[in-house]
Amino acid sequence: MTSAPASAMRSLDRAFDVLGVLEESRQPLRLSEVARRADLHVATTQRILNVLLERGWAAKEDIGYVAGPAALATAHAFLVNNRLSQVALPVLQELAATTGLTASLYVRVGLARVLTARVQGRNPLRYQLPIGEKLPLHLGAGKALAAWLPEAELTTLVERSTPFTRISGEQVTAEGLVTDLRRIKEDGYALSLSERVLDVTAVSAPVHRAEHLLGALGVTGPSGEVTESDHPRLIGEVRRAADAVAARCP
Template sequence: MATPSSPMRSVDRAFDVLSVLEDARHPLRLSEIARRSELHVATAQRILNVLLDRGYAVREEPGYVAGPASVATAHAFLVNNRLSQVALPVLQELAATTGMTSTLYVRVGLSRVLIARVEGLNPLRYQLPIGEKLPLHLGAGKSLAAWLPEEELDAYVDSVAPFTRISGERVSAEDLRGELQRVKDDGHAVSLSERVLDVTAISAAVRRGDEVLGALSVAGPSGDLPTADHPRVITEVRRAAGAIAARCP
């Protein structure tokens, strides 16, 4: 959130409000937007008025939601982003080879955002839309979280743990740190019923040198991805992640 000493505090505050709208799953009242963005109600209202004028927010009873200008901004990113462009044929091949839905995520702050997806022969019972924001400590997010700088990783782990996965498994901060270290050491993550019940995901970071460009994942019903198939799929996912990294300038 913006700090009073920031010379760009007006811009920071506007992005704070926009981020609140991005994360909302239903219309938010002005008071709730102000609370979540840690702003005075009058300040939040002034920012919302600008966002309304620019199309980045719209009124939707009983409050406000993100506006259509956000879609145009996302489209501009997708058509100009080299990573998503070079990844698409690799995702198509990976989906065909594994039969699973293949996806590509990038890290935005302490979340991951879906920027590309190709459905497999064994489709999931749900569809994640492009632009969906998801946590780093579940599923493919672990392939991004594992490479966070140490201080940032420690702060993030302490902020989310302990937590309970959808399977009912309770995860402590110590458990999560150990798991993320194994993900980093192994070069991949296997996730079983972590965010969605009876769904297995296998992911790997897309890395160019020390830079983490994103995370590549395949996911499908756990019954279609038995443990015996994990080594083969892990190999395919890591190969695909390397191919994407090699194609990026």
């Protein structure tokens, strides 16, 4: 079997770059803005968008381009066929019932995380996250994935994300993030207090199968309902749930 020409692979990379821009935007983008964010020439971006429009991966509105409906079909196929989400659901249901908090499962996509399953607790969070929502790795439950990144990818994450300020107002340097992730890897869990959303506490743990990191599982709730004395119990529940999911995966 012959390998694909370098030019074809480069075109594929560029198409994914454009898709990524549309995926991350929360509003329609003009052609020039898509090109700028994808770091491509306008003419190249237009050719890619034309193909994406034809295939349903992009759609054109009066004021710009947005992601197209073809992504929904792919997302549905993932949810139907993804073994991790299927085996995790009953564990998440039990975890939500036991803790009273919202239980979630995330998988890593590049230097981000994606929500693939969620079960609401007794008191639903004041904000809603739809399945498929893309979130940062350097905040909240994302750190339970980031702590196990290969060294090169960890370096890239730190360079791209730091310095930053958590929603609580705490400033985080590159050194501070690396120290935090090393501690999480040693402890086997991440505890987050008002990092991405104010007055929200999250406890998360990695789902490991042999040497493979499959995802991260965690619980989230209002800080007013999760006292410091609750932390050890929640950490234990989350880690047991993560282990249970891993044991059920093939």
